[in-house]
Amino acid sequence: MPDDAVLDTLKFGIGQPVLRTEDPKLLTGRGTYADDYSAEGQAYCAFLRSPIAHGNIAGIDISAAETADGVIAVITGQDLRDAGVKDIPCPISVKSRDGSAAVVPPRPAMAIGQVKHVGEPVAAVIAKTAAQARDAAELIVLDIEGLPSVSDPVAAEKDGAPQVWEQAPGNTCLDFQWGDDAAVEKAFSEAAHVTKVELTNTRVVVSAMEPRATVAEYDSAADKFTLHVGTQGVAGYRGAMCNMLRVEPENMRIISKEVGGSFGMKGSAFNEAIVVLHAARKFGRPVKWTADRSESFLSDHHGRAMTFELGLALDKDGNFLALRVDGVGDMGAYLTAMGPWPATMVTSRNIISVYKTPAISYNAKCIFTNTVPTGPYRGAGRPESKFFLERLIDKAAEEMGIDRIELRRRNLISPDMLPHETPVDLTYDSGEFETIMDMCLDRADYSGYAARKEASEIDGKIRGIGVAPYLETTAGPGTELADIRFEEDGSVTLVTGNKDFGMGHATPFAQVLSAQLGIPFEAINLVQYDSDEMSPGAGGSGGSRSMIAASGAIIECAETIVDNGKKLAGHFLEAAVEDIEFADGVFTVAGTDRNIGIMTLAEKARELSGTGDLPDDLSHKVNHNTAPISFPNGCHVAEVEIDPDTGVIGIDRYTVVDDFGVVVNPVIVEGQVHGGIAQGIGQVLAEDTIYDEDGQLVTGTYLDYQLPRADDIAHIEFTTHAVPCKTNPLGVKGCGEAGNGGSYPVIYNAIMDALNGNGGKELGIPATPQRIWQALQGN
Known part of the structure; x- marks a missing residue:
């Protein structure tokens, strides 16, 4: 050689820790994000959005806006439909338990006839400057006859709740079932012990570093569009745009250079892109739109938003017999392309995790509400499943008087059981789950926890520890x-x-x-x-x-x-x-x-x-x-310390051991894990999207919606234990979402441990200082 x-x-x-070659360009401000691009002679777009959650549009008076300074045109949803623009596509393959298709309501790029959530676009102003477009949008007079609305998915499926869509009785988009109900019923009836828990994985705002932005150009001579946009795949985005504009792929070019974060949110086609494409062709000049942060809260799809009740049946020795899961996923007012997947196919296939579980009954309803639509958010059902399951296991250990590590150990799938067929039609090909858990406990100095807990008590603090093995599927x-x-x-x-x-x-x-x-x-x-x-x-x-x-x-x-x-x-x-x-x-x-x-x-x-x-x-x-699904897995251990006088929580120690198979670049992999952990910590401690009873978004700015800060994140002790995947040629397993999978349950379980189980009452997330303080007061 x-x-x-x-x-x-x-x-x-x-396997070499090569530093990212693109970083010098990005760190010196030479990246090209969608908003960095401007075309010669471009116009600007601004949207008028619905101020109410549900109502009939009685009228849209655009006369004042049309004559405002710099305005080129005002476009409504009906204008788009008259021009032949199709609704946003939503190919949903998930079926209800009876084999029927999901209810997929029409989703025009701008509202026609009715509005379904606060922030839904109703009209667009095209003007010479961004300021002129925004000012003119405020001149549009919107007459909406208000209708009853519902923003809570649990309330939305009850009798008498306001209907979001007439074609979805009970506001049900999809009634999903997976598993063997009869086997689960039998196991529960014969079980020595049954543990139950009800938890909500709260709705979150995605909060990508870069707000969504797009610039559309149209070459009339070549009959070709060019769209500059942040996305997760230019070929797929091209397909969606071609569908709505009824053009062939060779007539549509998507350019997406640097993208400042997405976490699933920028993977779908959005309303604004189709509007600026139409405007660029109609008015013969490039058109640009960039969201501000307040607009992002109302127009980016949200994530998570699931409420589930779980039951675990165990024999007298703590062996798992069956798992029952029942709950709802909040779809918002419309379906995004992957909207039903997190609450159905993804959570159901991930909730078994690393444990021997003979039978499962999984039932989830996807429910419409008068809120911003939801979609995949980093993990998209995987972190939710671990949050639900690992809390359930901790509670079972407490109720049965079995050490929580021992209970997990008794139920871990061992290497000699691989390949392992799960009751959700997956085959695990590789993994050393007990070895990884023991490595993580050792690196976390789990045996020294009692001494640290005693030291915290002397200092007037309350300490808790959480342990969370995980396994997740990749695409x-x-x-x-x-x-x-x-x-x-x-x-x-x-x-x-x-x-x-x-x-x-x-x-x-x-x-x-x-x-x-x-x-x-x-x-x-x-x-x-x-x-x-x-x-x-x-x-x-x-x-x-x-x-x-x-x-x-x-x-x-x-x-x-x-x-x-x-x-x-x-x-x-x-x-x-x-x-x-x-x-x-x-x-x-x-x-x-x-x-x-x-x-x-x-x-x-x-x-x-x-x-x-x-x-x-x-x-x-x-x-x-591409190769079949891979199964990244690992274990997280974390310790928290709580000030009982204020409820303020600090993460004192955080240890993670991951199996990502063959690791191509350990530096980049560790960065991915750190990011996922930070997002999990943020949701457990702070993030919560709150709607009032009228469907108004209460947490519509970062003054009201709390993101984690640097000092909320502990030093993360990270290592890998590679067990090569057997189903792809390089032996790799996905790593981009794994940090979330363990961080949700490990932090929450550590808090509940510090609260000594909170008297059997779930604290819920976000575990804010106020909630923790109230729990310590017995409230």
């Missing part, structure tokens, strides 16, 4: 693009359908490609932002699928490149193809020192254009069928 190849492997190979199989291009300037372009919205794809994807083909790491450039570069097989990012999908596609593509390279190397080295070997970026004639490097070969191949049957380019593209 040449010396430079040795160095490249040592510095940039799989299911699909397709993914890998297009590897050897450029004339000596660089290599890698095109994938995945989309980096903060995760840092450029570095680990280059590490995988460099490892496969021996291409110099610094020569590789990742392209994910331009739909014109994408074939129909391009996927996107979501559900922690990026590395699994991209690495599989890169490896498949690289294998063909090696095969073609052997043919070319045989030609140039004057040897039979079967005598050519490839390793570390070099093609060698077996048993000799005659060789040629892959970069040199790519250059020489261009000399063969039109020569015989030999490929004249090493470049290759594949649409890869």
Whole structure:
């Protein structure tokens, strides 16, 4: 192996902690987010949004707005419909228990006839400046006849509740069931002990660093749109826009360069993008829209919002016999593309986690309310399931008088049980769950907890500890693009359908490609932002699928490149193809020192254009069928300290051990885990989206909606224990959402431990100082 190849492997190979190559650009303000782009002659868009939660639109008087300074036009929902713009697509494959389809109400880009939630767009102003557009929007006179509304999903399914949609009796979008109800009933009737708990995983505002923004352009000569927007996958977003505007993919270009966070929220098509696209074509000039933070609270889809009652049946020794889950998920006023999934398919398939559970009965209703629609938020059902389950296990341990670690240990799936078939039709292929739990307990100095608790008491504080093993699923199989291009300037372009919205794809994807083909790491450039570069097989990012999908596609593509390279190397080295070997970026004639490097070969191949049957380019593209679900898992241990005089809580220690299979870049993986943990801590301690009885958003600014601060997050002791996945070629498991999975239950259980179980009454989240103080007073 040449010396430079040795160095490249040592510095940039799989498993090396290579720093993110894109960070210098981002940290020096040279990134290009959607709002950073401006087109020559662009106009600006501002929206008038509904001020009430439910009502009939009696009239929209736009006359004053139309004549205001700088106004080009005012557009209503009816204008869009008259122009042939279709409703926002929502392909929902989840079925109700009786096999019927979900109720999918029409969702126009702007309201027509009725408004269904505060913040729903009703009209759009196109003006020469952003200020003129906003000022003119305030001149629109909106006449709405108010109707009764409902903002609580539990109340919404009760008899007599206001109806959000006539076609959804009881406000039920979907009545989902999974499992063996008869087996569960039998297990519960024969159980030595049954533990029950009811919990709400509160509605959250996504709070991405970058508000949503979009700039639309239309080239009338080419009949082609270009949309600059932050998204999780340009190919998928193109499909949604084409659907609504009734155009072909070649007539729509999506550009999404840097994206300042998404967490699931920017993965769906949104109202505003279709409005500016329509306006750009109709008025012959680019149109730009950028949300402000208050607008984001009312227009970005929200997350979580589930209330569930769980029951766990155990025998006299604490072995799990069956799990029963019943609850509701809040869909908001409309369905987003993935709206029903978290409360149905995702939570149901993740709630078994790492435990032997013979039977499950899972029942969830997806309920409409007069609130902002909900959708996937980092984990999208996975963290909710762990929050529910791990609290249930702690409570069972307390009720049965069994140590909570011991109760978990008795029920953990052991390595000799793998592959393990679960009652939710999943097959776990790999994992060492007890080993990881013990590693985490050891690194957390669990045995020394009693001494720390005593020290806290001497200091007048109350200490609690939580333990939370977890296992989650990643996104299911699909397709993914890998297009590897050897450029004339000596660089290599890698095109994938995945989309980096903060995760840092450029570095680990280059590490995988460099490892496969021996291409110099610094020569590789990742392209994910331009739909014109994408074939129909391009996927996107979501559900922690990026590395699994991209690495599989890169490896498949690289294998063909090696095969073609052997043919070319045989030609140039004057040897039979079967005598050519490839390793570390070099093609060698077996048993000799005659060789040629892959970069040199790519250059020489261009000399063969039109020569015989030999490929004249090493470049290759594949649409890869991605691997099945992987099962990242791990364990979190955390300690909290509470000031009994104020209820103020501090996280004193936090330890996590994760199994992500083969880790391509440990620095990036640790960063992903830290981010997920921070979001979990934020929801458990502070975040809560509150609507009043009239459907008004009470927590509509960051003065009212509390995000975690840096001093709320403890130092995180992190390590990995790799058990390679057996279902994808690199052996990787997704990591992007795993931090949430353990952080929700571990912090909440630590708080409940500090409160000595709170007399059997659940504190609920967010566990604010006021709630904690009231619990300590016995209220």
